[in-house]
Amino acid sequence: MKSAVNDLEIYRDAMDIGEEIWAIVLSWDLFTKDTIGKQLVRSADSIAANLAEGYGRFHFKENKKFCHYSRGSAEETQTWIEKAARRNLLEREAARILYDRVETFKKRLNAYIRTIGPVESKTND
Numbered sequence: 001m002k003s004a005v006n007d008l009e010i011y012r013d014a015m016d017i018g019e020e021i022w023a024i025v026l027s028w029d030l031f032t033k034d035t036i037g038k039q040l041v042r043s044a045d046s047i048a049a050n051l052a053e054g055y056g057r058f059h060f061k062e063n064k065k066f067c068h069y070s071r072g073s074a075e076e077t078q079t080w081i082e083k084a085a086r087r088n089l090l091e092r093e094a095a096r097i098l099y100d101r102v103e104t105f106k107k108r109l110n111a112y113i114r115t116i117g118p119v120e121s122k123t124n125d
Helices: 009-026 030-056 060-086 092-115
Strands: none
Touching (some): 009 030, 060 092
């Protein structure tokens, strides 16, 4: 499955974050999966889903709005990573690496957001 949004590196990175978190949560016991696991997976998957939805709306204001939603989902994901570490579901070092990966993603997302806007028309005035 390929769409134009797949051409965006920021989107592919968001997809990878979601898949990495999915793989981690799969190893947890049923209670943990059903509580913190579902929340963590949902927030991580929302990062890419919001990027795709905004991109698909074809208007820069809508795209920007959904990028901001994506950034909020990234913040939420970091909260769930921290909770998982505090509850000894993730080793501290693994949690730190994952948390930092999401932090780096947020910085790159901010840079991407700054590029979204109307296309400037060029005149020869």
